Amino acid sequence: xxxxxxxxxxxxxxxxxxxxxxxxxxxxxxxxxxxxxxxxxxxxxxxxxxxxxxxxxxxxxxxxxxxxxxxxxxxxxxxxxxxxxxxxxxxxxxxxxxxxxxxxxxxxxxxxxxxxxxxxxxxxxxxxxxxxxxxxxxxxxxxxxxxxxxxxxxxxxxxxxxxxxxxxxxxxxxxxxxxxxxxxxxxxxxxxxxxxxxxxxxxxxxxxxxxx
Amino acid sequence: xxxxxxxxxxxxxxxxxxxxxxxxxxxxxxxxxxxxxxxxxxxxxxxxxxxxxxxxxxxxxxxxxxxxxxxxxxxxxxxxxxxxxxxxxxxxxxxxxxxxxxxxxxxxxxxxxxxxxxxxxxxxxxxxxxxxxxxxxxxxxxxxxxxxxxxxxxxxxxxxxxxxxxxxxxxxxxxxxxxxxxxxxxxxxxxxxxxxxxxxxxxxxxxxxxxxxxxxxxxxxxxxxxxxxxxxxxxxxxxxxxxxxxxxxxxxxxxxxxxxxxxxxxxxxxxxxxxxxxxxxxxxxxxxxxxxxxxxxxxxxxxxxxxxxxxxxxxxxxxxxxxxxxxxxxxxxxxxxxxxxxxxxxxxxxxxxxxxxxxxxxxxxxxxxxxxxxxxxxxxxxxxxxxxxxxxxxxxxxxxxxxxxxxxxxxxxxxxxxxxxxxxxxxxxxxxxxxxxxxxxxxxxxxxxxxxxxxxxxxxxxxxxxxxxxxx
Numbered sequence: 001x002x003x004x005x006x007x008x009x010x011x012x013x014x015x016x017x018x019x020x021x022x023x024x025x026x027x028x029x030x031x032x033x034x035x036x037x038x039x040x041x042x043x044x045x046x047x048x049x050x051x052x053x054x055x056x057x058x059x060x061x062x063x064x065x066x067x068x069x070x071x072x073x074x075x076x077x078x079x080x081x082x083x084x085x086x087x088x089x090x091x092x093x094x095x096x097x098x099x100x101x102x103x104x105x106x107x108x109x110x111x112x113x114x115x116x117x118x119x120x121x122x123x124x125x126x127x128x129x130x131x132x133x134x135x136x137x138x139x140x141x142x143x144x145x146x147x148x149x150x151x152x153x154x155x156x157x158x159x160x161x162x163x164x165x166x167x168x169x170x171x172x173x174x175x176x177x178x179x180x181x182x183x184x185x186x187x188x189x190x191x192x193x194x195x196x197x198x199x200x201x202x203x204x205x206x207x208x209x210x211x212x
Numbered sequence: 213x214x215x216x217x218x219x220x221x222x223x224x225x226x227x228x229x230x231x232x233x234x235x236x237x238x239x240x241x242x243x244x245x246x247x248x249x250x251x252x253x254x255x256x257x258x259x260x261x262x263x264x265x266x267x268x269x270x271x272x273x274x275x276x277x278x279x280x281x282x283x284x285x286x287x288x289x290x291x292x293x294x295x296x297x298x299x300x301x302x303x304x305x306x307x308x309x310x311x312x313x314x315x316x317x318x319x320x321x322x323x324x325x326x327x328x329x330x331x332x333x334x335x336x337x338x339x340x341x342x343x344x345x346x347x348x349x350x351x352x353x354x355x356x357x358x359x360x361x362x363x364x365x366x367x368x369x370x371x372x373x374x375x376x377x378x379x380x381x382x383x384x385x386x387x388x389x390x391x392x393x394x395x396x397x398x399x400x401x402x403x404x405x406x407x408x409x410x411x412x413x414x415x416x417x418x419x420x421x422x423x424x425x426x427x428x429x430x431x432x433x434x435x436x437x438x439x440x441x442x443x444x445x446x447x448x449x450x451x452x453x454x455x456x457x458x459x460x461x462x463x464x465x466x467x468x469x470x471x472x473x474x475x476x477x478x479x480x481x482x483x484x485x486x487x488x489x490x491x492x493x494x495x496x497x498x499x500x501x502x503x504x505x506x507x508x509x510x511x512x513x514x515x516x517x518x519x520x521x522x523x524x525x526x527x528x529x530x531x532x533x534x535x536x537x538x539x540x541x542x543x544x545x546x547x548x549x550x551x552x553x554x555x556x557x558x559x560x561x562x563x564x565x566x567x568x569x570x571x572x573x574x575x576x577x578x579x580x581x582x583x584x585x586x587x588x589x590x591x592x593x594x595x596x597x598x599x600x601x602x603x604x605x606x607x608x609x610x611x612x613x614x615x616x617x618x619x620x621x622x623x624x625x626x627x628x629x630x631x632x633x634x635x636x637x638x639x640x641x642x643x644x645x646x647x648x649x650x651x652x653x654x655x656x657x658x659x660x661x662x663x664x665x666x667x668x669x670x671x672x673x674x675x676x677x678x679x680x681x682x683x684x
Contacts, residue, residue, distance in 0.1 A: 017526055018406045018506050022643045028625035031291050033250045033298045045645045050631075075526075077407030080440050081641060082622075083342040084248060085358035106376075106411050106442050107342060107356050114360035168374060170232040181360075182261065185368045188229060188236065192370055195228045195238060203225075205463035205471035206240050206335060208267045 001116045003178030007097050008147045009070025012060055013131040019074055020081030021108065025090040027082075038090035065142050073131050074101035076124065079108025088115050098148050100155070100165065102127055113171050116178065118150060120165035126155075133160055150176060215481035218447050219378050219413045222353045222478070226336050234372045239365050241268055241330060243321050243339035244308075246299040247275035252340060252362035253302035263306045264369035270330060271303045272311040274320045276624050279587050279614040285313060288626030306366075317460075319590025319616045322346035322558040326430060327590055329459025333448035333475040338365050342437045343558050343640065348445030349430035350452050351478055353413075355443040376411055376442040377487040380480070382418035385495035390672075390679035392568070393428045394560060394638070394657040396420070397435030398500035400492065402510040402524070409441035412488070415480060416446050420494045426455040427564040434559045438507040438640055447479040499673055501545055501656040502642045504533030509642070513660065513672045516544045536644050537652050538632070545670045548654075552635040553584040553665035554647075555611075555658045557621040560638035561589030565658040566597050569638075570605040572662035572676050578610035579668025583629070585612045587619040611665070623648040636664040 029041025046059050055062040061069075072091065078101040079087060088111040091099070098118040112119040122130070130146070146157040148165075150172060155163045167175075174181070185192075200207055216224075226237045244252060249271055256263070263269060273296055276289040285296045296313065303310040311318045317328060322343055325331040333351030338344060340362040347354035357371070365371050383396055401408065414436050416429075424432065429446045436444030446452075453472060456462045463471045480486075498512040509525065511518060519541040523530045534540070539548070555561070555569050566588065578584045586606050588594035594616050597603055603613045620627060621639040628648025629635050635653055638661050642653040654670065659679065663671040673679050 016532075017529055018508070020641075020643050022622070022641070022646050026645055027622050028290075030247075030624070033254060033295055035251065045649070050649060077405075077410060077440055080406060081342065081437075081643060083340055083356040083358055085251075085340070085360060088358070103407060103410055105407075105440050107358060110361060111358035114358060168233060170234045170372075170374065173232060181372065182364050182367050185236065185364065185370060185372065189368075191229055192236075192238075192368065196369070199238060203471075203474065205467040205474075206332070208461060 001178045001180060004097070004116055004118050004150055004175040006147060006149045007070060007118070008145050009097065010066055010068060010143060011071035011073050011100070011130065011146045012066045012069045013073045014060060015073055015075050015127060015131050017075035018077045018080055021079055021084050021087040022081055024079065024087040025084065030084070030086050035089045036093065038086055039093035042090040042094045068095065070095055070097050071146055071148065072096050072099045073127060074099055076102040078104050080105040083107045085111045088112055088117060092117060100127060100130065113174055114181065116175065118148060118167070118175060120148065120167055122155070122163060122165045126163045130155065130160065130163070215483040217378050217480040217484040217486060218415055218445065218478055219353070220484070222334055222336070223375060225334070228370060234374050236370050236372055237336060239338055239369055239371055240335040241270070241337040242362065242365050243325060243337070243344070244269065244271040244362065245275050245321050245341060246273050246277070246295040248340035248359050249362065250295060250299040250302050252359045252366060253306055254298070255359070255363045256366055257302070257305065261367045263308065263366050266307040268369070269306070269308040269366065270311070271299065271308055272318060272321050272324060273299060273313050275618045276626070277313055277617045279617045279619040281615060283313065283615055289624045292624070292626065316591055319592065320558045320561065320618055322430070322434065323562060323589035323593070326350050326426065327459070327592060329456055329462030332456065332462065332471070333452060334478050338362070338371060343434050345436045345441065345443045346430050346434035346558055348433040348443055349426060350456065351445055351448035351475065353443060353445060356437065376413040379409060379412040379414045379488045379490065380486040381414055381416050381490045381492070383416065383420035383492050383494050384418040385420055385493050387420055387494055387497065390659055390674040391497050391499055392657050392659070393424060393432040394435070395497060395500040396494065397432055397438070398502065398507065398510040398655065399497065400490070401435070401439050401507045402500070404439070404490065406438060406506050406508040407440045409436060409439035412441050414439070414441045414444040416444060421446060422449065425564055426452060427562040430562065431559055435640060448475045499657060499660050501654050501660060501670060503537065503539060503545060503654070505536055505642055505644050506533070507640070507642060507655060509533055510655070511545065513545060513670070517541050546672060547669065548634060549669045550582060550636050550664055551633040552629045553578070553582060553661050554620050554635055554637040554639065555585070555661050556587030556589065556619055557639040558589060558618070559640040560658045561587060563593050563596055565638065566602050569658040569662040570602045571678055572659055572666065572673060573609040573611070574605050576609055576666045578665045582665055582668055584610055584665045585614065585620060587614040588616045591616050620647055622646055623651070636661045636670060
């Protein structure tokens with residue numbers, strides 16, 4: 001996994017509460033057992049006019065000013081609903097590397113972490129401020145980029161005072177190090193085996209001896 | 213010892229190590245399905261990793277399998293067959309038990325797990341599916357994860373987790389006939405928001421919860437996913453033990469006795485402190501139904517579509533919801549004509565749900581022009597329902613009676629209910645496009661779905677015999 005330290009990119013405002021993973025990637029857009037080919041389906045229900053692939057001119061991702069965006073600004077409880085990791089794979093494939101929102105649904109947050117995407121929490125007022133300063137007046141030209149610094153947990157940008165974001169220390173460390181979680185855990189194999197051996201004696205009823 | 217919640221107790225028992233504010237937890241059961249599970253097994257194989265302990269892993273085909281009779285691997289979902297075939301191959305290669313399309317035990321993962329006695333009190337259970345918290349209905353600590361996390365659990369038999377904050381929701385009082393666990397969930401979510409339980413582990417407690425059967429408890433815990441909870445559970449009691457006794461994979465004889473002794477200690481100590489508490493009096497509650505596009509957009513069945521200021525949701529969300537649903541403020545819910553009715557899903561596709569709908573449908577007919585579909589949650593309970601004659605009641609009323617699966621709970625490019633069609637559904641999500649492009653979903657209990665199917669518009673089940681009680 002690619003480590004995340006800082007990111008300077010254009011931010012897209014989509015400040016709606018409870019944006020669910022069905023909206024991020026509708027189930028009909030998940031067409032094979034894989035993690036790629038999902039960017040086309042990102043926000044498909046909002047991004048295209050009903051019944052086809054014609055862009056919906058009212059949807060923010062179709063505004064040329066935001067092409068090449070790397071940051072998404074969302075509302076509270078972002079990523080609620082289905083656990084589908086395809087939502088994160090689709091966002092990443094489209095080019096997003098960070099999401100700023102007042103809160104994230106728990107499974108979605110972990111999915112971001114496992115794919116090297118920064119899901120950073122900011123107070124709702126900060127989210128609104130960033131969204132208004134950096135996005136709304138720039139319908140025809142490219143808005144100035146935002147910079148996210150994960151070492152300092154700060155958001156900066158032209159015309160914006162430095163704003164702090166929060167993220168759990170373990171999540172920050174994982175992103176900064178770009179660590180593979182499975183390799184990391186397998187280093188504790190001895191402790192896991194020891195625990196299981198003792199647990200089998202303590203809770204024999206919890207174990208199934210093999211496929212029935 | 214300090215007093216502890218049931219969540220503390222299960223956490224402690226599974227904690228292998230703590231570091232960086234997280235716990236490394238031992239996982240007792242892993243479930244997979246064809247939509248998000250095959251990719252986890254595939255990822256594992258690609259990196260040359262092995263399943264840590266195949267005897268604790270189970271897989272089912274539920275999400276995109278066809279539910280029409282005579283089904284095989286072909287589905288109406290584009291490439292649906294690939295998901296099924298690849299899941300089967302991956303399960304075989306990994307040596308894990310698969311409940312395949314034609315297996316008599318096939319069914320929706322969160323329905324079959326308790327039904328087979330795989331979910332037990334105090335176990336940690338994970339599945340790459342948000343509704344895994346359903347299994348907390350038997351007192352398990354069960355939560356939904358992503359596919360990468362599933363790979364981690366498969367490879368190591370563990371997961372790293374930040375210890376969630378604890379929330380106790382106490383429902384006290386007595387439910388009136390026609391009001392059930394689905395209504396309790398919708399009431400809770402409408403009061404505290406779809407993000408109200410964000411990041412929390414929830415214990416449901418109180419006299420109204422104790423009075424619920426296990427199947428109803430599973431419904432209550434299921435809907436915690438729509439509250440953004442990490443998980444939800446109900447402390448096991450005699451109702452739970454009776455339900456689990458002699459289930460296929462449940463412990464037997466000496467192991468059962470040992471388990472039972474352990475399970476009897478799994479409750480929150482009287483002086484245990486939760487990070488947050490919610491209390492709700494359930495006396496005089498009415499059936500609930502959603503009017504918008506989030507589960508928090510729920511009102512009493514006797515209410516009208518709320519105005520913008522009373523909706524308890526942001527202005528933009530309100531306007532989008534009203535436009536999508538084709539409803540106007542002030543219009544009573546019960547005046548809305550419906551095109552379809554759906555009973556099924558991991559939320560409300562169990563025997564208790566089918567029985568409660570059948571009580572409404574018995575001797576009645578679905579209104580003209582309404583498409584009505586019932587999809588039992590598992591193949592086993594479908595056979596049980598047929599043995600009781602429930603299938604006849606559904607079919608005589610004009611319902612389609614299907615094979616088990618997730619079916620029309622979500623649209624994957626196969627079957628849908630039609631553009632702009634209004635459906636009353638016993639499922640869990642009324643998101644835009646969830647049941648098909650433009651489909652307008654109203655979430656309610658199976659009894660409310662049945663009553664609405666009969667009337668041809670959204671209906672108050674309490675006006676139907678035998679739900680019309682004297683105390684109401």
